[in-house]
Each structure stands twice: as structure tokens, then as C-alpha cells.
Amino acid sequence: MLDIRNAVKIFERGTSLEHTALNRLNLHLDAEEFVTIIGSNGAGKSTLFNAICGTFLLDEGSIVLAGQDITYLKEHRRALSIGRVFQDPMKGTAPHMTIEENLSLAYSRATAKPLSFAPSRKQVALFKERIAEFGMGLEDRMKTRVGLLSGGQRQAVTLLMCTIVPPKLLLLDEHTAALDPATADKVMDITRRTVAQYRLTTLMITHNIASALSTGTRTIMMDEGQILFDISGGERANTTVDDLLRSYSASRHKALDNDRMLLQDKR
Ligand SMILES: Nc1ncnc2c1ncn2[C@@H]1O[C@H](COP(=O)(O)OP(=O)(O)OP(=O)(O)O)[C@@H](O)[C@H]1O
Ligand SMILES: [Mg+2]
Incomplete structure (x- = not known):
């Protein structure tokens, strides 16, 4: 491999x-x-x-x-x-964008679609389902700006951005x-x-x-x-x-x- x-x-x-x-x-x-x-x-x-x-x-x-x-x-x-997560929780995500927007950007990048901050309803369902698997309650905070999350929550979002389409x-x-x-x-x-x-x-x-x-x-x-x-x-x-x-x-x-x-x- x-x-x-x-x-x-x-x-x-x-x-x-x-x-x-x-x-x-x-x-x-x-x-x-x-x-x-x-x-x-x-x-x-x-x-x-x-x-x-x-x-x-x-x-x-x-x-x-x-x-x-x-x-x-x-x-x-x-x-x-290739997906990469760094030590610094500030590095992987855009702080002024919401969880949903960050994931949408990562998803469109990985699927080589035009960059989009506005996910379809089907995509939002996928993002919510995947983030719920983490057991951090982030599925209820999809419209929260990532800059407001804790370091651990941000690392979780970054990990999902890197794996929403398996690298x-x-x-x-x-x-x-x-x-x-x-x-x-x-x-x-x-x-x-x-x-x-x-x-x-x-x-x-x-x-x-x-x-x-x-x-x-x-x-x-x-x-x-x-x-x-x-x-x-x-x-x-x-x-x-x-x-x-x-x-x-x-x-x-x-x-x-x-x-x-x-x-x-x-x-
Ligand atoms: N861009 C760079 N320019 C010059 N030297 C560099 C550069 N990147 C790394 N080095 C040097 O290469 C060596 C290896 O660095 P590297 O960052 O890979 O170490 P590491 O194993 O990740 O260490 P750490 O556990 O401290 O993160 C170090 O001596 C470092 O100073
Ligand atoms: Mg190092």
C-alpha cells in the first residue's frame, strides 16, 4: 500500500x-x-x-x-x-466556519466536487451520522462555529474531515x-x-x-x-x-x- x-x-x-x-x-x-x-x-x-x-x-x-x-x-x-491530523487543534479546521461548513468543504475537496460550504440535505445527514458515532454530542451543534469548540472537539472534527471520504x-x-x-x-x-x-x-x-x-x-x-x-x-x-x-x-x-x-x- x-x-x-x-x-x-x-x-x-x-x-x-x-x-x-x-x-x-x-x-x-x-x-x-x-x-x-x-x-x-x-x-x-x-x-x-x-x-x-x-x-x-x-x-x-x-x-x-x-x-x-x-x-x-x-x-x-x-x-x-492522504488525511493528516496535526498536534495543534487550531490547524485542521477553519475557526469562523461551522462544523457543517468545515465538513462540507472537506467532503467536496475529497470527492473532487466544486468547493461548497452549503451541503445538501443528504450530506448533512451523512455528516451528522458520522459525527454522532464519536459520542461527543456534536451532532446537535452542526451550526456552531468551530472556533468555539474545545481542543478535543476540534481534533474530532479534523479527524472526521480527514476520513469523511476514507483516505x-x-x-x-x-x-x-x-x-x-x-x-x-x-x-x-x-x-x-x-x-x-x-x-x-x-x-x-x-x-x-x-x-x-x-x-x-x-x-x-x-x-x-x-x-x-x-x-x-x-x-x-x-x-x-x-x-x-x-x-x-x-x-x-x-x-x-x-x-x-x-x-x-x-x-
Ligand atoms: N524545514 C526544515 N528546515 C530545516 N531543518 C528542519 C526542517 N524540518 C525539520 N528540520 C530538522 O530535521 C530534524 C528532524 O525534525 P522532525 O521535525 O522530523 O523531528 P521529529 O522526530 O518530528 O521530532 P519531535 O518529536 O520534536 O516532533 C530536526 O533536527 C529538525 O530541526
Ligand atoms: Mg514532530
Whole structure:
């Protein structure tokens, strides 16, 4: 489904700030795999997502998504088949537009119809049905401006905007990190249910190692622009947070360093 081969991205090339953010990285995802990604600050996790989305072109390597070589495809064209939720709840939605208008815009974009803020009655019914599945009561607030919603509610709306037409690939970049723990749990629950129900091929970056190991089907750890560990199945089921931290220190001779990795993650 997703095939990244030999991906190289070097920032500030030729200057004293030259930094290799992706260092001959290879990653293959089968359809419907749900892979969680962990790693130190600066490991290249978000850069990997930017490369997949076409925020910039790779310096070397190739990306194939669902049989299509997208290595040189423009970002807005890739956005038709890739959904992405960021950490910042302000980022995915237009605050002055209502829930309904935001969803309508996302829907017309994903179905390649002329952009429309005014959904048909049938579309409104679909939006309401989907948002009701989240169990947040947002189906009764379709005419509320998104700027008035809480961070968790906004992330839920963004997640729905990204999946109202199931994308070929869903990318979640620490999308619960800015939320309080209870809300983060709720949004994670919604995420798991949405991914399972629509059988979405998904990559999720998280700083919460326990949640990385218990969510999805496979966990990879990135470091210095490469994949350091890639575990799934029984091996993953038998791996604890401490095992992962220990293996990291043993292979890198330093501790995993991520400012959002809190002690409470070691549950
Ligand atoms: N546009 C850019 N220009 C220059 N350097 C960049 C750019 N984007 C990322 N980098 C650098 O590339 C490296 C990888 O950054 P990236 O954002 O991918 O890390 P990350 O694994 O997502 O870390 P974090 O856990 O802190 O979010 C870092 O050293 C970062 O400073
Ligand atoms: Mg990042």
C-alpha cells in the first residue's frame, strides 16, 4: 500500500547547519496496517510525514502509494488521498466556519466536487451520522462555529474531515498531545474506532510509548532519520515500555530523549 524506498532529506545542505533528517529510510506498509511511530525529538518523524505529504520533495528515494508513484506529485494532489491530523487543534479546521461548513468543504475537496460550504440535505445527514458515532454530542451543534469548540472537539472534527471520504493513508502527528489526559483518551478511542471501522491504513506518531505499543498492529522507532526498531505480532505483544527504552540505550548509547515523553507514559 505504501512503499518508501531509500528516502533521503537533507536540510540546509552545504551550510554549517546541514542536517540529514531522513537517512536512507525504507518503510513498507500493507493495506489496513495501523503503525505507531515513536522516537527522540528531531528523529525525523514529522519530516517523514512531510515527505509523504509532499511538503517538500525528497533529495533521493521514492514513495509509492496504492500503486501510484507520488515521489514528484504536488502536495495538493497528494492531499486528495492522504488525511493528516496535526498536534495543534487550531490547524485542521477553519475557526469562523461551522462544523457543517468545515465538513462540507472537506467532503467536496475529497470527492473532487466544486468547493461548497452549503451541503445538501443528504450530506448533512451523512455528516451528522458520522459525527454522532464519536459520542461527543456534536451532532446537535452542526451550526456552531468551530472556533468555539474545545481542543478535543476540534481534533474530532479534523479527524472526521480527514476520513469523511476514507483516505488511502491517514497520518496522525501527535494529534492528542495538546489535550488534557481525559480528552486525549477520548480522541484516541475515537481514532481507534474510526481506523477499525473504515479499515484505514494509518501511521500515528506518539510520544506515549505505552499507547504506541497498545494501539494498532505494529510499532516502529525512528532515530537519526532511520528506523531503529520495527516490531509487530507476538514480539510487540511481549515488549514493555522499559524493554524499548533499554534496547534504545543499548543500541544508541544514550537515553531516548523526547520532551513530551512524560513519566506517566510508563504505565
Ligand atoms: N524545514 C526544515 N528546515 C530545516 N531543518 C528542519 C526542517 N524540518 C525539520 N528540520 C530538522 O530535521 C530534524 C528532524 O525534525 P522532525 O521535525 O522530523 O523531528 P521529529 O522526530 O518530528 O521530532 P519531535 O518529536 O520534536 O516532533 C530536526 O533536527 C529538525 O530541526
Ligand atoms: Mg514532530
